[in-house]
Amino acid sequence: MDQPQQPAAAPVSRPARSGAVEAALAVALGVLSAAFGLAPWLLTGARSPLQNLWAGEALPADMPVTLLPLSQYHATSIVALLTVGGAVAGLAVRIWRPGRRRLATGCAAAGVSAVHAIAVLQAFTTVGGGLTGGAAAALYVAGLLAGTVVAMAAAVAAALLLAAESKAPAALGVGLMAVPAASWLAFAASSAAGPGGTPAFLAAAWRWLPAVLVGAALAWCGFRPAVRLVVWVVNLLLLWLVPALFTSVSYVLGTRTYLGDFGEMSLLARQILAATLGPDGxxxxxxxxxxxxxxxxxxxxxxxxxxxxx
Known part of the structure; x- marks a missing residue:
């Protein structure tokens, strides 16, 4: 006599992670991403750059360890080191695709911001304590701090955009990060190779890397629906404007002649920006x-x- 068939066993599904577990994982992801963004600077030994307003004479080896390279000559590098951490966190959440995406994205951004806040507090406390007193030092610290806070906000924006489910904001995040990412890679390569050690072909590649990143993001984003054409316009505008801003900031802040003279600095910045954005730029x-x-x-x-x- 035939035996009655047993019902097929139901497939065993893995239990979904709880919100607390996903939140903790996302915070850890944000912390690791921020540390990765800071890695090119930390691997150099993280000795503070020489300061024009330092209270005493000091050699490079005598400078204290700081978690950020606070200096007007490293303004764009600070932007790159901070924003890349946010971008990596956003990409990691996008690849992970957690069940509670918004929760994970917010927690990852919080982890990035926590590391950045610690780095900023340590760096500004250390450098500020070693500077000469007076209005010039206070103005110098305030200017660097304002730019650093903007970079921290940009890192959070990059994390939120790149972690979004929709292609449009993610492609916009790539456009926002294309130039800082190239700057981060250039900084990492020069830090690893030492002065004059970066091959010429790599130095030339940094100019074209943002264009490749933006082009790839636009191709992936596509034209449909038609609202995505806005992303095309914004990304191409960012690719036109951001390198000019980086060049302008680097040149103006690196010129000691006009440092502190806001009228001359503003005039110089406008001149360089106009030249960089022009047809010959x-x-x-x-x-x-x-x-x-x-x-x-x-x-x-x-x-x-x-x-x-x-």
Missing amino acids: GAGPTVAVALAIGLAGAAALELRRRRVGS
Whole structure:
């Protein structure tokens, strides 16, 4: 006599992680991402750059350890070191795809901000304590702190954009981070190779890397729905504006002649910005390359989609 068939066992599903577990993992992810962003500076030994307003004579080896390279000559590097940490956290959440995405994104951003707050507090306390007193030192610290706080906010924005489910904000996050990411890689390469040790081809590659990143992001984002065309316009504008801003800030803050003279600094900044954004500034070819990559990639992906759908 045939034995009655036993009912098939139900598939065993893994229990979903609790909100507390996902939150803790996301905070840890944010902490690690922020540390990764700071790594190129920390691996140099993290000795503070020499300060023009330092209270006494000091050699580079005599300077204290700081978690950020506080100096007007490193303004753009500070932006890169902070924002890349936020971008890595956002990308990590996007790859992870947790069940409570908003919770995880917020916790990851909080972890990034906590590390940044500790680094900023340690660096400014250490450098501020070693400077000469007076209005010039106070103005110097206040200016650096204002720029650093803006960079911290940009890091949070990058994390939120890149972790978003929709392609449009994620592609916008790539556009926001393209230039800082190239600056971060250049800083990491120069720190590892030492003065004059970066190969010439790598130095040339940093100029074109933002265009490649933006172009790839636009191709991935695509044209549909039509509102995504706004992302194309904004990303191309960012690719045109941000390198000019980086160049302007680096040049103006690196010129000791006008440092502290806000009228002359403002005039110099406007002149450099106008020259960099103009037809001879070199932004045109970069934007054109990004647009070409985006159009070609989007067309190829659309053709592939139609072939698969047919």
